Amino acid sequence: MADLKEVSQRQTTRLDGYVYRRPLEASELLPAIGAGIVTGLAAFYVARLFLERTPLLPEERRLGKHHASGRAAG
Incomplete structure (x- = not known):
């Protein structure tokens, strides 16, 4: 068995890199x-830009068509 002095020295060695964390003030x-x-504000602004951007095609030209090629669906 390891004697008590060796065990306490190992525990101290293991704690050498320990940093005390104090509570932070406001x-x-x-x-x-x-x-x-x-x-958060930057993310909100970018999301709003994407939601409010002008579509590339007018609404009436987009209806019933495949967006990538412009061919009629169906």
Whole structure:
């Protein structure tokens, strides 16, 4: 069996890279919150651009046709 000193030394060695994580204050969270809001607004803007874009063909020309070739469906 391993003696007690060797076991405690192994546990200490394993914890050498451990970093203490403290709770963050509100002022330290503001940059992350701001980045999240900006990212969300950018995604909303891009989605709105795609939804509101002008179609390439007028509505009456698109009805009943295959979009890629313009041939009549059926």
